[in-house]
Amino acid sequence: MEAGNVIETRGLRKTFLxxxxxxxxxxxxxVDLSVRQGEVFGLLGPNxxxxxxxxxxxxxxxxxxxxxxxxFGAQPSDTRVKARIGYLPEVSHLHPFxxxxxxxxxxxxxxxxxxxxxxxxxxxxxxxxxxxxxxNRAVGRFSKGMxxxxxxxxxxxxxxxxxxxxxxxxxxDPIGCREVKDLVHLLAKGGVTVLMTSHLLxxxxxxxDRVAILDRGELRAEGRIGDLLRKPDAVRFLVExxxxxxxxxxxxxxEARVGRSVQQDCPSLSLEAFFLQVVASDGRLRxxxxxxFLKGTEKKEVAGGVVHG
Amino acid sequence: MVSGMxxxxxxxxGVALLAVRASLRTKVVAALLALLTACVLILPGVxxxxxxxxxxxxxxxxxxxxxxxxxxxxxxxxxxxxxxxAEIDSARMQLSAVKPVRAAEFWAGKWLALLxxxxxxxxAVYAAVYVQVRWRVRQNGWAAAECLLSRxxxxxxLPTPREEALQTxxxxxxxxxxxxxxxxxxxxxxxxxxxxxRYDVVNPGDPMRWRFRLAHPVSLAEPVTVRVKFDTExxxxxxxxxxxxxxxxxxxxxxxxxxxDDFTQNAIEFVVDTRAFADEGAKKGGAVAGxxxxxxxxxxxxxxxxxxxFQHAGDPKRSSALxxxxxxxxVLLTPGGSFEANLARAALIQGSALALLAAxxxxxxxxxxxxxxxxxxxxxxxxxxxxNSVVQVVSDEDEKEWQNKVGIAVSRVxxxxxxxxxxxEPLTALAHGERIDGEVMGSSALWNMVLVPxxxxxxxxxxxxxxxxxxGD
Numbered sequence: 001m002e003a004g005n006v007i008e009t010r011g012l013r014k015t016f017l018x019x020x021x022x023x024x025x026x027x028x029x030x031v032d033l034s035v036r037q038g039e040v041f042g043l044l045g046p047n048x049x050x051x052x053x054x055x056x057x058x059x060x061x062x063x064x065x066x067x068x069x070x071x072f073g074a075q076p077s078d079t080r081v082k083a084r085i086g087y088l089p090e091v092s093h094l095h096p097f098x099x100x101x102x103x104x105x106x107x108x109x110x111x112x113x114x115x116x117x118x119x120x121x122x123x124x125x126x127x128x129x130x131x132x133x134x135x136n137r138a139v140g141r142f143s144k145g146m147x148x149x150x151x152x153x154x155x156x157x158x159x160x161x162x163x164x165x166x167x168x169x170x171x172x173d174p175i176g177c178r179e180v181k182d183l184v185h186l187l188a189k190g191g192v193t194v195l196m197t198s199h200l201l202x203x204x205x206x207x208x209d210r211v212a213i214l215d216r217g218e219l220r221a222e223g224r225i226g227d228l229l230r231k232p233d234a235v236r237f238l239v240e241x242x243x244x245x246x247x248x249x250x251x252x253x254x255e256a257r258v259g260r261s262v263q264q265d266c267p268s269l270s271l272e273a274f275f276l277q278v279v280a281s282d283g284r285l286r287x288x289x290x291x292x293f294l295k296g297t298e299k300k301e302v303a304g305g306v307v308h309g
Numbered sequence: 310m311v312s313g314m315x316x317x318x319x320x321x322x323g324v325a326l327l328a329v330r331a332s333l334r335t336k337v338v339a340a341l342l343a344l345l346t347a348c349v350l351i352l353p354g355v356x357x358x359x360x361x362x363x364x365x366x367x368x369x370x371x372x373x374x375x376x377x378x379x380x381x382x383x384x385x386x387x388x389x390x391x392x393x394x395a396e397i398d399s400a401r402m403q404l405s406a407v408k409p410v411r412a413a414e415f416w417a418g419k420w421l422a423l424l425x426x427x428x429x430x431x432x433a434v435y436a437a438v439y440v441q442v443r444w445r446v447r448q449n450g451w452a453a454a455e456c457l458l459s460r461x462x463x464x465x466x467l468p469t470p471r472e473e474a475l476q477t478x479x480x481x482x483x484x485x486x487x488x489x490x491x492x493x494x495x496x497x498x499x500x501x502x503x504x505x506x507r508y509d510v511v512n513p514g515d516p517m518r519w520r521f522r523l524a525h526p527v528s529l530a531e532p533v534t535v536r537v538k539f540d541t542e543x544x545x546x547x548x549x550x551x552x553x554x555x556x557x558x559x560x561x562x563x564x565x566x567x568x569x570d571d572f573t574q575n576a577i578e579f580v581v582d583t584r585a586f587a588d589e590g591a592k593k594g595g596a597v598a599g600x601x602x603x604x605x606x607x608x609x610x611x612x613x614x615x616x617x618x619f620q621h622a623g624d625p626k627r628s629s630a631l632x633x634x635x636x637x638x639x640v641l642l643t644p645g646g647s648f649e650a651n652l653a654r655a656a657l658i659q660g661s662a663l664a665l666l667a668a669x670x671x672x673x674x675x676x677x678x679x680x681x682x683x684x685x686x687x688x689x690x691x692x693x694x695x696x697n698s699v700v701q702v703v704s705d706e707d708e709k710e711w712q713n714k715v716g717i718a719v720s721r722v723x724x725x726x727x728x729x730x731x732x733x734e735p736l737t738a739l740a741h742g743e744r745i746d747g748e749v750m751g752s753s754a755l756w757n758m759v760l761v762p763x764x765x766x767x768x769x770x771x772x773x774x775x776x777x778x779x780x781g782d
Contacts, residue, residue: 082410095401110324110405112317112319
């Protein structure tokens with residue numbers, strides 16, 4: 001494994017078999033991926049492209065048909081590796097009869113935390129995802145957005161070094177989406193490596209440092225977003241306070257120089273930014289406050305792995 | 310190391326707590342409690358005894374506890390079949406499986422949850438039955454000391470069926486009387502079965518004698534009960550008369566004589582107070598009369614060996630012979646602790662059987678989806694019950710065709726695997742006031758709660774480690 005890489009796959013393949021062990025579909029075909037420490041990495045692709053299958057192999061939920069996987073330099077099935085990972089699946093899959101508090105206590109217990117430590121983290125996470133008011137209601141009665149917040153909180157209960165988010169904004173309203181993106185930014189700033197998939201390309205563009213695009217199980221593109229989206233032969237000027245006359249004169253001057261017509265527009269807000277301006281003007285959009293235990297730099301040994309505590 | 314163990318315990322505790330919460334909040338336990346309550350409260354009212362204290366208590370102990378145990382068996386098996394399967398099918402297992410939890414910790418947590426739930430339910434059932442037993446004893450004015458019993462069972466000193474079969478075989482060989490074309494193994498098995506089930510005949514005027522050697526001696530003033538079961542002609546039963554003589558082997562001259570002229574029941578019990586052996590006058594006094602409580606010259610004041618003699622005293626012209634199986638139908642019952650302790654031992658044996666079923670269901674649950682696991686569990690349970698019968702009746706002749714060979718081989722494997730689980734059946738002994746031996750209880754606990762579950766858990770964990778716990782995109 002290359003130094004500085006948290007995740008590395010080489011020639012990763014997954015073929016699903018039927019009951020008689022006959023191949024049904026080749027979901028992932030020879031994917032080579034590298035996710036570096038501290039970066040936010042986006043895995044993109046249309047439905048059925050192999051994103052979730054790849055993630056599930058990285059988490060040890062599926063076994064690769066061929067190829068190699070290394071997470072923190074070990075196999076995904078290693079419990080020391082698992083102690084360092086947080087995972088939010090596409091559908092939250094929470095136990096409907098548990099309350100958010102019980103849910104978080106349960107997942108904290110799976111990391112071997114003491115009751116007191118688990119209780120403290122649970123309360124901080126409930127506060128962080130703004131579910132303190134609903135902490136004693138059964139999760140089964142929650143809206144999709146609220147359940148998503150519980151799912152997100154359970155993914156952070158061990159203060160993970162690697163956070164795997166499968167469609168993290170799925171089911172969330174724009175305010176929730178914004179909060180998740182803020183959270184990803186904050187975690188990345190704190191040194192957490194984030195691997196996420198999303199159908200919403202704008203979300204990926206907002207938070208990811210690098211992306212990879214999968215299609216029909218194959219890796220089609222990989223790199224920094226800025227590099228991938230750059231048009232090297234085009235230049236854009238952004239000028240504030242320019243009069244109409246000056247703009248017309250400038251445009252004519254440029255057209256005369258390049259010998260062809262030039263596009264001119266006024267920069268606008270993104271729809272998300274406009275929406276948030278309208279609906280969140282009353283302060284509903286919170287400034288995201290990280291749970292104290294996630295901010296800490298002190299480290300504790302938990303279940304053979306190291307987590308921030 | 311210690312820290313790792315502590316964390317492991319916390320993980321197991323977390324998994325167990327989740328399983329208990331799931332049972333309580335999905336109303337599985339509530340439904341089960343309703344069913345058990347109906348069984349414990351309604352069944353004793355519906356199934357009537359014969360009016361005697363023994364009959365009534367027998368119904369209460371064997372039927373009520375038996376039905377309740379049956380309900381708990383099925384509930385445990387099917388609940389265990391759901392525990393992993395439902396979590397995997399609903400994809401909830403994905404969230405837990407990505408946490409640093411070993412397969413064995415998942416397995417142990419769920420098994421302990423089932424054990425805890427069963428312990429609570431079984432205790433509730435036994436407590437409810439015990440309260441009813443006490444209430445009936447008080448309500449009917451029965452003597453608790455005579456109804457609520459726990460007695461050690463001692464069979465007569467006789468060669469084992471195997472020894473007797475070998476002896477008979479040697480005799481037949483000397484006399485050239487062995488059947489032709491049948492293997493020695495088959496002949497010996499047939500002879501052994503015959504020996505253990507053999508009826509001996511006591512014709513009018515004939516005597517029969519048995520010696521009993523107690524593993525635990527009885528003290529002076531403790532009662533010794535003789536139980537004899539026999540077959541005789543129904544129409545002439547009333548004409549049968551008999552005289553029993555029970556004596557401590559060390560004091561043959563102080564035998565207690567009991568005359569019986571009521572053979573309308575085919576099982577007869579009578580109690581002899583050991584103080585009767587302390588006095589010569591006891592001979593004339595009958596079962597418990599004549600006891601004076603004098604010290605014996607035996608030193609420790611206890612008895613270890615007894616001789617029982619029966620003399621058929623019926624009129625040879627009017628009464629018929631008695632038939633009985635020496636190895637099964639004649640026993641000596643001596644005090645063996647309290648009824649409550651016996652009840653607790655029965656509960657522990659049944660609890661250990663439930664622990665085994667829970668282990669079995671859990672491993673099937675790790676292998677298959679819920680309906681498949683439940684189906685396989687039920688079929689294997691039936692196969693276990695049938696397999697044990699097959700093993701008992703099968704002979705060499707049955708193993709000639711390959712289909713039979715396969716069936717018999719499967720039955721033998723099932724019999725071997727389940728033999729220890731089925732061997733300890735506590736309710737018959739409990740209902741008859743017979744002490745359930747600590748050895749039987751210990752063996753049941755060791756096999757059903759430790760050794761077999763460990764083997765089953767190993768298989769279940771191996772499957773869990775290899776199984777893919779998610780689907781693709």
